[in-house]
Amino acid sequence: MYDRKQMEEILKENVVNLRFHARGGQGGVTASNLCVEAFYGYGICQPRFGAERMGSPTESYVRLSANEDLIRSNEQVYAPHFVSVLDPSLLSEVDVIAGVPKGGWLIVNTALNQQEIQEIVGRKDINIATIDATRIALEVLGRNITNTIILGALIRVSHLFTLDELADAVMRRFKDNIAAKNVEAIKQAIEDTCVYDIGIQMDFTQDTKISWQQVELGLPGYKEVDKAGVWYCDEETIPVGSDQVRTGSWGEWDIIWDEETCTDCAQCWFICPDFAILREKGEDGKYHMIGIDREHCKSCQNCLEVCPVNAISKQLKQGPASCAVPEEELKEAN
Amino acid sequence: MKLFFREIKEPIETTMIGNYAVAGGVTQTDPDVICAFPITPQTQSVEGLSDVVHQGRLKAAFVNVESELAAMSFSTAACAAGARTFTATASQGYLLMTEALPMAVGWRVPLTMMISARAFNSPNLSIWNTWEFTETNSEIGWNTIVSENVQETYDAAILSVMISEDSLFPTMFIHDGFIISHSVQNLTLIPDETVRKLTPKKPRHRITPKKPGTWGGIVTPSYFMEFRKSLDVDKEPVLGIMEDVFDRFEKATGRKYNLIETYNLDNSSKTAFLTMGSMSGNIISWMTKNKDVGLIKIRTFRPFPHEQLQKIVQDHGLEKLIILEKSDSLNGMLPPFSMSVASALYPLGTLFRSFIVGLGGRDVTRDELDIARRKMENVTDMKGKLYMYLGVRETKDKIYGVNM
CATH class of the missing domain: 3.40.920.10 (Pyruvate-ferredoxin oxidoreductase, PFOR, domain III)
Incomplete structure (x- = not known):
């Protein structure tokens, strides 16, 4: 101290x-x-x-x-x-x-x-x-x-x-x-x-910045990047991308899906900005919803709004992330 | 912004981000029309102004438009009609304005514009800092002053109005996007009364039904050159007008500005960095431990103060200049800012090299400064390539031009 x-x-x-x-x-x-x-x-x-x-x-x-x-x-x-x-x-x-x-x-x-x-x-x-x-x-x-x-x-x-x-x-x-x-x-x-x-x-006289750390060695250099700056989907040229960002930790709500009520209309799948609605091809050759990808769901609640049969609901997460929820909404949830 | 909702009666020491400081400075100059289109990192400046207008603190027309081209066209017209007008933009917005930029100069309207310098998109989109304003449109005739920090950009909002009104040429003032626009720094606000005295609304030529005329009409080859030469003649005294404005500003506020500012030029190596904007601060901090190099900070990018620069280089017997610049030229012998410096240095034959740093928001640190100085020590002539990129990865494990 x-x-x-x-x-x-x-x-x-x-x-x-x-x-x-x-x-x-x-x-x-x-x-x-x-x-x-x-x-x-x-x-x-x-x-x-x-x-x-x-x-x-x-x-x-x-x-x-x-x-x-x-x-x-x-x-x-x-x-x-x-x-x-x-x-x-x-x-x-x-x-x-x-x-x-x-x-x-x-x-x-x-x-x-x-x-x-x-x-x-x-x-x-x-x-x-x-x-x-x-x-x-x-x-x-x-x-x-x-x-x-x-x-x-x-x-x-x-x-x-x-x-x-x-x-x-x-x-x-x-x-x-x-x-x-x-x-x-x-x-x-x-x-x-x-x-x-x-x-x-x-020791405050020493600045412990590592030389050239702002240049971030390890990422591709100018001789290695695509010549038109393109990020091709099938190449690992740029090691970042939205599926690697764990947006799931951003949200305040857990989104809950009720399999019984769901009619597989897929409206939530279309509206989800993070591809967090998981679907699988069933034996009947059609896609069926199988759940929600918690790692990427940032609880924007678009799916909840759009669901015609109320098969999607929300529950406040435990922990401090919930502080970002506006007070009125909290009251409603409680 | 709350500070600006009320009359500022005495100098206030406070802290603020660059964009709000600009919004505050502009508020104090009492504009009649504000017309801009939002673009990162300029947005909060116009946002702040919409606040003061909404609060009733500023009696101005806040005009929403559909694009930057509309913003510049509307602003030029409003200014020609006699209104004191402010607009702001960055990057692609500045490009979209291009078509309307020359007429503001030709009509001699005292318009002011803020630019939060941000890269042009190519080949990728970047919202971060590059000196895009040097890369295009700089020969159209706008006065251009560049600020280092939040205090300077706040003052520049007021200085620009003074410069535009006195020179009757539009003036843009620049700060580095994000680095200044979004940083919270200390600054001292000027009392409203002082700003009012510095920026009186003077009578000038304007569009009026009392004196009908055609503005911007077509002319045959019999006239065009005469009008151009007339503009050129009127541009000549602008640097003098700016010096006079800086003097009056100093008398009123105690803060001294110059076309070019210098630090530690009588050093043992007869070498100096030459740059503009926020990087000057990085160099000044670095110089506390590196006392054998100086710094020349250009405040006025347009008109370029070439005679003043020559005098400074001669008076201090400088032999080498290290130009740091946040823009590049894919075709030229030198990047644009260095090109202006090189033209000024031509009669003197001073040795220099240009280092391109900090594009798209890459941080410029002591590493770049150290190596630029070391590379300059070996320079003995003006042969070969005169510029190089610094702080860029060549491959995954190698930095271009740096032996680690």
């Missing part, structure tokens, strides 16, 4: 990098913006550039320093000193400790302990802090929104900014009563954070 004095000394001539992992709708980008707003020196915050969708894993980055010249760089963050994970289901889905130097901090919203987290991420040379932010959020805010609460844990281990500085930023950003509740939740988070300090300090 770093106290305020140590941190101020570090920030004089070094950059401190942060990374936030969340799901679209959980407010990871807001959390990183608040860091820049609360910080006394110079800061810059970048989301991972591209499209963000509800429920999909998101990343955002923050760089802070008291030296303006160091913050002027628009380079992306490769070696985060502090990583905050807003949704524990991301621990096994995303490489949350990528680029974290020895002695770096991993802050997780979870009820798991140090050993369990170490096992999931596969590293023992990093410090861990946990905060059951979901519990605090439900108790204090009455909603599962954990983005400000995780900043309480960040304050506890880093002292990059004080509670007062963060409270100011929160007050500026949110409406009065919501802001006050958030500040109360942050206060509680600072107290409730479990800190597992392994006693290794980071």
Whole structure:
């Protein structure tokens, strides 16, 4: 852990990098913006550039320093000193400790302990802090929104900014009563954070970015890609594609199919954007629905809307991904 | 955007993404017409403006159109009719505008446009950053200024209005798409009153029923060249007008801008990087540990300040320039930005090489800067190929031009 004095000394001539992992709708980008707003020196915050969708894993980055010249760089963050994970289901889905130097901090919203987290991420040379932010959020805010609460844990281990500085930023950003509740939740988070300090300090003067990692060796080079930039379906030229993205983790709902009621009209099969309606050719030579591909169903609920015989229903998933569901819809489901 | 819903009475230090900062800056210049078509990564700028119009904070006509061509045509016409007009675009939208871009110059309308620089689609679609604005249309006659960070792009929204109104040529201001448009950075907002004083609405030529005439009518070969030469003559004082605008802006806000800005040019290696936009920031951070190289940052891409660049190179006795550029030319001897620099350097014979980096949003890091400088150390003449791509995979396990 770093106290305020140590941190101020570090920030004089070094950059401190942060990374936030969340799901679209959980407010990871807001959390990183608040860091820049609360910080006394110079800061810059970048989301991972591209499209963000509800429920999909998101990343955002923050760089802070008291030296303006160091913050002027628009380079992306490769070696985060502090990583905050807003949704524990991301621990096994995303490489949350990528680029974290020895002695770096991993802050997780979870009820798991140090050993369990170490096992999931596969590293023992990093410090861990946990905060059951979901519990605090439900108790204090009455909603599962954990983005400000995780900043309480960040304050506890880093002292990059004080509670007062963060409270100011929160007050500026949110409406009065919501802001006050958030500040109360942050206060509680600072107290409730479990800190597992392994006693290794980071060397902030060394940037541990791997040379040329932005060029992503391993992917095909210009001599190997198709000459017209085409991604042919039958070739493995480009090792990504929609069937390899596990969109199933994005959704808040489990979609349930009732075989008895289903008439095999296949309207759901036509409307599904992710080919998540599974069908099989039966002995009669016709296609029959056999189920739903949970790995790719992101619960857009188009099938539910289109089904003429109500053979498809939904059930709220367990776990924090459900925080993205609008309140009215939740009430309906309960 | 909420900050801009109310009158800004004193300088406010805040944090914001580039696009909202632009929307705020444009709001403060009090445009009469806003007409743009959304395209990533420009979208939030126009979104922000629709917010302030909706809130009643800005009394402007917010006009929805069906395409960028319509946006540019409508904006030019609105501006010719006397309205202060803003539009914004990027990439393919900029290409679709092409047909209407020259008339804005010819009619001498003080239109302003923001571009969030994004790649042209070829051979694949990319929504990320490339300097597409250098690759086409740059000789049509629009003034073009390029910003490094959120503060600069906010200021550029105001500066562009001043430059357009004073020069009576349309002005576009550029920031790097996503890198600036979507980054949250610190900035200081200028009070509304100060912006009002900087950007008064002056009387100028315009379409009016009081003085009927034909705008854009056909002319025979007996006239066309005279009109073109007349435009050329009027373009000459524009750099001076920009300098004057920068001076007035500094007096009002304390922030000093120049056509070209320089850092650490009196260095031991007599070498400097030369670039525009967000990469300048990367180099300035890198220079805190690499003090033997300088940086020339071009703010004004059009008109290109060739005399000022020559003077800087001569005054500091610079021998080598490392040009970093986020665009390429598949036919030319040099990519487009380097071409302008090379024309300016021609009488001086300064050694340079051009490095093409960061296309389609590829991050430009200290690795590129290190190797560009190392490659420049061995350059002793202007023979052979003058440009190279940096930070690109040759094969699965080899980076082009880099021995690892």
